[in-house]
Amino acid sequence: MADFILNVNGAHVHVQAPFDESLLSVLRNRLHLTGTKYGCGEGQCGACTVLLDGEATRSCLVAVGSAANAKIITIEGLEHDGKLSAVQQAFLDEGAFQCGYCTAGMILSATGLLQRTPKPTAEQIVDAMNGNLCRCGTYPRIVAAIQRAAQSMPAKGANR
Amino acid sequence: MSLHDQSLPELARNISHGASRNIQLDRRDFLKILGGGLLVCLAPASAWVQESGRAFGGHELPKDVSAWLHIAAVGKVTVFTGKVEVGQNIRTSLAQQVAEELRVPFDSITMVMGDTDLTPWDMGTFGSRTTLTMGPQLRTMAAAARETLVQMAAERWQVNAATLTAANGKVIDSKQSRSFTYGELTHGEKLIKTVSGEEHLTPATEWKIAGTAVAKVDGRDFVTGAHKYPSDMILPEMQFGAVLRPDGFNAKLASLDTSAAEKLNGVRVVRDGDFVGVVAPDAYTAQHALTSIQANWNVPTQPSHEGLYEYLKSNPETADENGVQHVAGSVKEAMASVDIKLEHQYTVAYIAHAPLEPRAAVATWADGRLTVWTGTQRPFGVRDELMEAFKLNPAQVRVIQPDMGSGYGGKHTGEAAIEAARLAKSAGKPVKVIWTRQEEFTWAYFRPAGLIEIKAGVRRDGTLVAWEHHNYNSGPAAIATPYDVANQVIQYHPAKSPLRQGSYRGLAATANHFARESHMDTLAHSAGLDPLAFRLKNLTDTRLRAVLQAAADKFGWGRSKSTPDRGFGMACGTDKGGYVATCAEVHIDAATRKVTIHRIVEAWESGAIVNPDGLRNQVMGGIVQAIGGALFEQILFANGRILNAHFAQYRLPRFSDTPQIEVVLLDRKDLPSAGAGETGIVGLAPAVANAIFAATGTRLRNMPMAPAHDRQHESGTQFQS
Structure with a gap:
């Protein structure tokens, strides 16, 4: 066990965990941030995606010890003052989910994409999102949601 | 919710003590704990019991109370059903139907679902049965509640109930320009009404809330991470x-x-x-x-996926009484006189949910x-x-x-x-x-693998006269042909499965449609007929003809000829009250033989549409999920071990596999609503197989049709995906 100060959703939180425990496990089981999902634990499904310093990252593959100096944003950290982020709002508007279990990872991956590429082409969306699985098969709506979010965001691509 | 949550388990224990299948409602207890108001229960209704017909895991539909609905003193409506929400959107679509019949705003309804203490017994959420059976049950209760409220208002005003109307959570006396909210009527009351399914239900042509694209209940919780899934409980x-x-x-x-x-x-x-x-x-x-x-x-030494289909055919499960046999006319005699005879085997692999x-x-x-x-x-x-x-x-x-x-x-x-x-x-x-x-890949259960053998005969003019269809292990769902054939032998042969197997979206309807619609396509080509014309020639089912024509029209069927690098295929079918037709445009790279599903048009009809947005989502999802089983999903196993129990080894459909998808919904407001979570999956595989054939002349009869390269020697395919 070691002590870490994590920067999660803009707050500094103290956590005790083994250095090599996955960030996913720490978020869910020690910090009770259960919006980030376990899907495979092997970086193959994207359900556990969070932003690490703005980069969409599979939290199941990151040891908590190596995330201690990064700014971590989870699905719980996208809403501000009761207002959904542009990507969250677009997923809601497009009805881009069925069971919704993949949704947090989809939204974080899409947020990472739009920060990097504010106006992505359809091909860029598929490339960036292809590591995220939706077993319910809502991919066309997710692509539509990302395109909608891209249109609704300021041209500079600032999405907090 | 407005109920006293803490008291509900106590309530349910009071209700469910004694024989679990025969709930004895202690009515006073119920209303004491719910805090008064109006409680409506759906009691034994011969219609539901007869309708169920078949047994699921030893349970018939419950013969006691199957659902209940409570209107609290403040007008808040709570509906209790044992069905569960798993992404198919019934929390929303059922609430729409209650709001419709009760004449209340949609957001005044809370659904309590899938809690064995709070909800009536239910056999489970599967088989596309929720919309077909639970929908009418809830509507019946809601209509009875509405009638009761109107009656209560009539008594208070001392007027004839027939002069009153119910709308927007109120009973209205328009002659006197006065109204009661439902809450005003139930305040201080402790009423229980029991109904048995005889209520007059609002026809779909008059629906204002049902039939519309109401957004998913609690949708916001799914984009903020607030929703608590079973694995999130702490x-x-x-x-x-x-x-x-x-x-x-x-x-x-x-x-x-x-x-x-x-x-x-x-x-x-x-x-x-x-x-x-x-x-x-x-x-x-x-x-x-x-x-x-x-x-x-x-x-112990155990069978593997190598030689699986021979194993299934030679290891019948005689204890399984599900073997279905359907015989009409004489296939043998008919085959002696036909011009075109075709006999082929089709296989489907075990796949994982x-x-x-x-x-x-x-x-x-x-x-x-x-x-x-x-x-x-x-x-x-x-x-x-x-x-x-x-x-x-x-x-x-x-x-x-x-x-x-x-x-x-x-x-x-x-x-x-x-x-x-x-x-x-x-x-x-x-x-x-x-x-x-x-663990999920290994210790859950699989969609059954199966071998299907079809023998069919057609006259030179394209009339289908003989059809023999044997399904080994995969299952009897949608095994009957919807086409007009005078001479038939259709049989399901249960087998001793080497792997644990069970239900899957659409059950064997995918396998049986893959085999049947591939075979029909081959017959059409052999008879020199267009696949659409051949199907229509042998089909009188008007609902199936309607989706077939709708899909063909939207797709532009027949407008372009297939070429070696671009093929067009179609398939159709029906199961569980849903009618589907699928047209596929498939591209094939000449050098790599890579198959790309470029465009899918699917027409769907399942009676009156309850929520067009949810329905569209289900049909689209079924198409995407079907891509995996059609092209590349397959469980590999040997000696009691799963060899590809990881997403890196077991490929699922991803963004890059997803074609342009157009869903055409036919809204039959004159017909009862049927479930739509499953059957939309069955058309894709045969439509793609038929498109590949149209382009290349190669007939693929084994699902998956384009597995990973190292699996191709077994499936006999040269195609990539």
Whole structure:
């Protein structure tokens, strides 16, 4: 066990965990941030995606010890003052989910994409999102949601 | 919700004491705890019982109360049903139907679902039965509640009830320009009304809330991470459990050394026969403890995927009484006189449901009573499993199913629930068990593999006269042909499956449609007829003809000819009250033989549409999910071990596999609404097979049709995907 100060959703939180425990496990089981999902634990499904310093990252593959100096944003950290982020709002508007279990990872991956590429082409969306699985098969709506979010965001691509 | 949550379990215990199948409502208790208002119960209704007809796991539809609805003194409506929400959107579509009949705003309705203490017994959420059966049941109760409220208002005003109308949560007397809200009418009342399914229901042509694209209930919680799935449940003092898995199926434990695990801080090892599990204060330690256990297993020699189909054909399961046989005319005599005869074999592999949320459960014991939160399509079935495992009566077990990370027919069972309960009992604290992806791939169950043999005969003019269809192991769903054929032999042959198998979205309808529609396509080409014309020539079912024509029109069928690098194919079918036709445009790279599904048009009809947005989502999802089984999904196994139990080895459809999809919905407001979660999946595979044939002249008869390169020698395909 070691002590870490994590920067999660803009707050500094103290956590005790083994250095090599996955960030996913720490978020869910020690910090009770259960919006980030376990899907495979092997970086193959994207359900556990969070932003690490703005980069969409599979939290199941990151040891908590190596995330201690990064700014971590989870699905719980996208809403501000009761207002959904542009990507969250677009997923809601497009009805881009069925069971919704993949949704947090989809939204974080899409947020990472739009920060990097504010106006992505359809091909860029598929490339960036292809590591995220939706077993319910809502991919066309997710692509539509990302395109909608891209249109609704300021041209500079600032999405907090 | 406006109910007294804390009191509801008590209420339910009062209700469900005694015979579990024959709920004796203590009406005074019920209203005391609900705090007054109006309670409407759906009592025995011969219509529902007769309609159910067939048994599911030994249960008929309940012969006692099947649902209840409560209108509180403030006008808040709560509906109780044992059905569960797994992503198919029934929490929304059922509430729409209640709001419609009750004449209340949609958001005044709360659905309490899949909680064995709070909801009436229900056999489970599968078979596309919710819209077909639970929808009308809830509508009936809501209509009865509305009539009761109108009657109450009439009595207060001393007017004829026929002069009053109900709208927007009020009973209105338009002549006198006065109204009562429902809450004003139920305030201070303690009323119970029992109905039996005879109420007049609002025709779909007059629907204002049902039939519209109401957004998913609590949709915001799904984009903020606030929704709590079964695997998200957290209880005070909760521990984390993990279970030691055998080295293979049917293995016996030969030796075990748990000493290293037991030395870990806070770890408890639980052993009961061949069951070995660990409980730890955190998930990390639980996994660490599990991997530090040394175990040896004796795994018997078992069949593999090599030679599977011969195995299934030569190992009949005679104890299974599901063998369906349908005979009409004489296939033998008819075949003697036809001009074109075709006989072929088709196969489908075992595939995995792979719900993104694996099996998960949190169990807690208190005062001899067990409560489990788990992801299942059959909360009452899981309650039965827990009762049997721990020798408990129904009042001692509560199963709660939070809206879960889907199932697709793969979560009918309660493995994780039993494991969590077992570990929690030993630990004396609540325990959470979440299966790993590898566990979900290995220790759940599979969509059955199957071999299908079809023999058919057609006259030179394209008239289908003989049809023989044998399905080995995959199942009887949609095995009957919708085409007009005078001479038929159709039979399902249950087999001894080497792998644990069970339900899957659409069941065997996918396999039977793949074989039938591929065979029909081959017959059309052999007779020199266009595939659409050949189908229509042999089809009188007007609903199926309508979707076929609608899909063909939208697709532009016949406008372009297939070429070696671009093929067009179609397929159609019906099952579980849904009618589907699928047209596919497939591109084939000449150099790599890579198949790309470029465009899909699917026409769908399942009676009156309850929610067009939800329906469109289901049909589209079925198409995308079907791509996997059609092209590349396949469980590989040998000697009791799954060889590809990871997403890196078992490919699922991804963004890059998704074609342009156009869904055409036919809204038959004159017909009852049927379920739509399943049958939309059946058209894709044969439509793609037929498109590949149209382009290349190569007929692919084995699903998956374009598996990974190292699997191609077995499937006989040269195509990539």
